[in-house]
C-alpha cells in the first residue's frame with residue numbers, strides 16, 4: 001500500500017481539483033493505484049494561491065467526510081506546498097504554514113525562475129526551528145538542472161528531495177526525465193510523490209513510476225521511497241543510506 005505525500009486534491013483551493021466531484025475521482029483513481037493515504041498539499045505563497053493552515057484543515061475535514069460517505073478507502077491528511085518567499089518565516093511564526101501532516105517535514109517549492117540567493121539562509125533558519133525541508137520536484141528546477149551540485153549541497157546540509165512520478169515517466173520531457181532518474185541513481189531522491197492536479201493530464205501515476213524504477217533502479221530503492229513516505233507522515237526519521245551507483249558525479253551533464 002502506498003502513501004502519496006504531494007497532491008493537489010482539495011477542491012477549489014488552487015490549480016488542482018476544480019470540483020468536489022473531481023477530487024473524489026482523484027481519490028478513486030488513487031485507491032485503484034494502491035494509495036490509502038494522501039497528504040493534501042495545496043499551493044501556498046506562490047503569488048497566486050494562499051491557503052493558510054486553518055483553510056487546509058477545514059477542506060481536509062470536508063473531503064474526508066465525503067470519501068467516508070462514499071466508502072472510498074483513502075484518507076486525506078493536511079499539508080501545504082510552500083513556495084520559497086520572503087515572508088515565509090513570519091508566516092511560520094504566525095501559524096499559517098502547515099507541514100506534511102503537522103510533522104517536522106516541510107514541503108518547499110523553489111520559485112519557477114530558479115533558486116534564489118537567500119535560500120541557504122532561509123533553510124538554515126528552518127533547520128534551527130526543527131524543520132526538515134523536503135524540496136518538491138528539484139528535477140524540474142532550471143538552476144538544479146544547470147548545476148546539480150547546488151542541489152547536492154542542499155542535501156548535504158540536511159534537505160530531502162521529493163521527485164514527481166510523472167517526471168520519471170517523461171511527462172515533462174526527456175531532459176527532466178533523465179535528470180529525475182539520475183537523482184534516483186545518485187541517492188539524491190528520498191521519496192516519490194504524484195503532485196497530481198486533476199484527472200485530465202496531471203493524474204497520479206505513482207504505482208506506474210514505482211514499477212518503472214524497480215526495473216531501472218532497484219527494488220531496494222523503491223522499497224525505501226515507499227517506506228520513507230510512511231516515515232514522513234508518522235514524523236519518523238527517514239532512511240538515507242546509500243544505494244547509489246558508483247559512477248563519477250554528474251557525468252551526465
Ligand SMILES: [Fe+2]
Nearest residue numbers: 006008081195
Ligand atoms: Fe505541487
